[in-house]
Amino acid sequence: MEHFAAFAARLFGVALVALSIFVSIETVARKLFNFSFEGADELGGYVLAIGSSLAFVVALVDRAHIRIDVLHARFPKRLQAVMDWLSIVSIAGLGLFILYVGRIVIVDTLAYGSTAPTRLGRRR
CATH class of the missing domain: 4.10.220 (Light-harvesting Protein)
Structure with a gap:
């Protein structure tokens, strides 16, 4: 499971970098050439929805819920x-x-x- 979590974290990182590059190109194209690729915001929503799901998996596997673990360890x-x-x-x-x-x-x-x-x- 740790391999999946590491893969998911890397995949989300790559997706966010690709999204930021796409949005930057989209913004420059709109401002300079009055041209839009259309759908950059929709693709961004998809990337964030899938990426946040993957981030929850990574946090679960890595036991990164600090506030919960502080109490849990004392029980x-x-x-x-x-x-x-x-x-x-x-x-x-x-x-x-x-x-x-x-x-x-x-x-x-x-x-x-x-x-x-x-x-x-x-x-x-």
């Missing part, structure tokens, strides 16, 4: 185990809820033939 081992179990069940429940709601959204999207109301969504 008795039995209470630590109970809290760890509760956190796993809570995260699993949240994941299942997101999966349930996501399935509803996907079914509705396919039923209505919906696309994103953005430049990238209108391209076909």
